[in-house]
Amino acid sequence: MRSLPRRRRFVAGLLLAPLLTGCFASESGEESSGGADGSRLKVALAFPPAENFNPYGADATLLSRLGVTEGLTRLDANGAAAPALAESWSRENDRSWLFTLRDAAFQDGTEVTPKAVATALTRAAGAEPVTAALSGVELTAEAAGDRRVRVTAAKPDSALPLRLSSPGLVVLSSKAYAEKDAVSPVGTATGPFELTKVTGTTAATLDRFDDYWGGRAQASGVDAKFIADGTARTNALRTGGVDVAEAVPVSQATSLDEVARRETATTRTTSLLLNTEKGAFKDPKARAAAREAIDTSGLARGVYEGHADPGVGIYGPALTWAADKRVKPTGRAAAAAPDGTSVTVATYDNRPELPEVAQVLKQQLEKAGFKVKLEVREYSRLESDALAGKFDAFVSARNTMLDTGDPVSILASDYTCEGSYNLALLCDKKVDKAVAQAETVSGTAERQDAAMTAEAAVLGTDAVVPLVHQRIITGVGAAVSGLLLDPYERSLLGVGTRR
Numbered sequence: 001m002r003s004l005p006r007r008r009r010f011v012a013g014l015l016l017a018p019l020l021t022g023c024f025a026s027e028s029g030e031e032s033s034g035g036a037d038g039s040r041l042k043v044a045l046a047f048p049p050a051e052n053f054n055p056y057g058a059d060a061t062l063l064s065r066l067g068v069t070e071g072l073t074r075l076d077a078n079g080a081a082a083p084a085l086a087e088s089w090s091r092e093n094d095r096s097w098l099f100t101l102r103d104a105a106f107q108d109g110t111e112v113t114p115k116a117v118a119t120a121l122t123r124a125a126g127a128e129p130v131t132a133a134l135s136g137v138e139l140t141a142e143a144a145g146d147r148r149v150r151v152t153a154a155k156p157d158s159a160l161p162l163r164l165s166s167p168g169l170v171v172l173s174s175k176a177y178a179e180k181d182a183v184s185p186v187g188t189a190t191g192p193f194e195l196t197k198v199t200g201t202t203a204a205t206l207d208r209f210d211d212y213w214g215g216r217a218q219a220s221g222v223d224a225k226f227i228a229d230g231t232a233r234t235n236a237l238r239t240g241g242v243d244v245a246e247a248v249p250v251s252q253a254t255s256l257d258e259v260a261r262r263e264t265a266t267t268r269t270t271s272l273l274l275n276t277e278k279g280a281f282k283d284p285k286a287r288a289a290a291r292e293a294i295d296t297s298g299l300a301r302g303v304y305e306g307h308a309d310p311g312v313g314i315y316g317p318a319l320t321w322a323a324d325k326r327v328k329p330t331g332r333a334a335a336a337a338p339d340g341t342s343v344t345v346a347t348y349d350n351r352p353e354l355p356e357v358a359q360v361l362k363q364q365l366e367k368a369g370f371k372v373k374l375e376v377r378e379y380s381r382l383e384s385d386a387l388a389g390k391f392d393a394f395v396s397a398r399n400t401m402l403d404t405g406d407p408v409s410i411l412a413s414d415y416t417c418e419g420s421y422n423l424a425l426l427c428d429k430k431v432d433k434a435v436a437q438a439e440t441v442s443g444t445a446e447r448q449d450a451a452m453t454a455e456a457a458v459l460g461t462d463a464v465v466p467l468v469h470q471r472i473i474t475g476v477g478a479a480v481s482g483l484l485l486d487p488y489e490r491s492l493l494g495v496g497t498r499r
Helices: 006-021 060-065 114-125 230-238 284-293 296-301 353-368 383-387 407-415 429-439 444-459
Strands: 040-045 073-075 081-083 086-091 096-101 139-143 148-153 193-199 203-208 221-226 261-274 308-310 342-348 371-377 393-399 464-476
Touching: 040 230, 081 086, 096 114, 114 139, 114 148, 230 464, 261 284, 261 353, 284 353, 296 308, 296 353, 296 464, 342 353, 353 371, 353 393, 353 464, 407 429, 407 444, 429 444, 444 464
Parallel strands: 040 221, 342 371, 342 393
Antiparallel strands: 073 081, 086 096, 096 148, 139 148, 193 203, 203 221, 261 393, 261 464, 308 464
């Protein structure tokens, strides 16, 4: 193994640790580990694993938030690609990038080598269904010398370093792929915490990975509970059952002391997705009627009690560049009177505001003349039906920068004919053309401009009605510090998180 000796690697990791945890607001100025073993952290998360911690699906962000998995890059506070397992990279041509790896080890003791990285990315690229960061994108990866990996896209992709920061494109050891049709992150990842035990969909146990390249974590481990009910999560924090509770409902925020609440502006937008393929909202005039019936300001003031901003687009105010670049949608159909048209609106209860949002939408739509049936389930029991178009409308809270950090990629995955997370089942030539054009633009400002033009094309179809742009409330125990408050919602626990 050609990595640094363990002691030298540990010291080097201490110097590099701020690179990982300095990207987002932290609860403490101390970012890396001290000498003594820390206490275990007890954490309550809102979403249980839906696919046995498969890193290519909905569970990818669970793994990254718990500090288990990493990719070649990560997002910094400005939304740019920053080093992670790759310490640097360069563009060879319009399709290929060369990444230089840092000295790091997998949690099973093997070395992070170019061959191992290429194997991991190849497996991710071949996942079915396609992981969200690769919607409409084909990648190949190969070892390219001592410490380098070449990643090549089938067509020019200026956002590739951003794309590789996705929680769905993590690097695992060869042991993770021992079974042909399954991927296991248990003991095979590279992050500061190692997943050691999974108890169904209710709990997980993580231990500190002492050979982590970024420094030894201050907490000795993590005991995670998955509690879908927001009130129960908040009560667990209030009674000392957990040290951290994510996604505290706005209705429960005042039950916590002010010092126990952390509010973070995020790039998460709650939207109403309308089924454009079949049912009542196949008609663009019916979609226009639904849009005109909705009072987004009332939702922000009422349901979210001021902890959200009225929906203005797919991209919200957390992306400070978006407001000055927004393009007015054109080509919208004229609204037609609903005249008692029956529709089913579905949502999930992992985010406790959503059922209340759906209830208010029901009232607003019925006032406009629709007949509305609500369906509420836990997310893992709802997603497949939503993607299959079994509902007329779907209320979803989606972090627009979660998958890649690239504003164009979310449009490709969510609103194009070949999109892998197209809940509106939208297939529109004008939208596909605008997104395809945006994907060819390389400069940051120019790509943002193109993204806003494509956003206007999507909004012009009325396939999506942006409702509110959320702020997330995290419940934090008095003894906890070093928590990562990430607007992209990819990170939560790092080497400096402790109790």
